[in-house]
Amino acid sequence: MKAELQHENRLTCEVETTLKVIGGRWKVLIIRELIAGVKRFGELQRALPGITQKMLTQQLREMEEDRIIHREVYAQIPPKVEYSLTPMGESLKPILYAMHNWAVEHFSQINE
Numbered sequence: 001m002k003a004e005l006q007h008e009n010r011l012t013c014e015v016e017t018t019l020k021v022i023g024g025r026w027k028v029l030i031i032r033e034l035i036a037g038v039k040r041f042g043e044l045q046r047a048l049p050g051i052t053q054k055m056l057t058q059q060l061r062e063m064e065e066d067r068i069i070h071r072e073v074y075a076q077i078p079p080k081v082e083y084s085l086t087p088m089g090e091s092l093k094p095i096l097y098a099m100h101n102w103a104v105e106h107f108s109q110i111n112e
Contacts, residue, residue, distance in 0.1 A: 021066045022092060026051055026059045028099070031085065031092055034069060038084045068092070 022028050026048065033039055033047045045056055060083060063069045068089040074080040085092075103110070 018095070021063075021068060022095070024059070026055065027063060027068075028096060030056075030059060030063065031068070031089060031096060034083060034085045034089065035093060035096070038082045040080070040082055044083065063089075 022031065029048055030044060033044055039047070041056070041060075044060075045051060045053065048056070051059075060069065060071070064071050067086055070084050070086050070089075072082045072084070074082075
């Protein structure tokens with residue numbers, strides 16, 4: 001029993017860590033966009049209706065700090081900045097695909 005509780009607490013802690021990295025309304029959607037390939041800021045903003053420039057900037061900074069995305073700045077005028085998934089960001093694909101499959105499987109129950 002005690003071992004089960006320790007395992008459950010440890011699992012919860014690790015799930016919380018994952019949610020810290022991908023949680024919130026926008027991060028998973030940003031990752032979804034970057035799975036398709038490299039995107040510029042404006043492309044991400046157009047692909048995510050309802051996100052403000054300030055929120056997108058904040059989310060991208062947090063994801064860069066968490067090493068989920070890479071920000072490439074090109075020394076040119078006007079400045080060009082591109083965002084892509086890092087290897088750690090790429091490793092989130094199975095999680096997103098599992099979330100997608102779960103929603104497809106349970107869509108009718110969720111939307112009753």
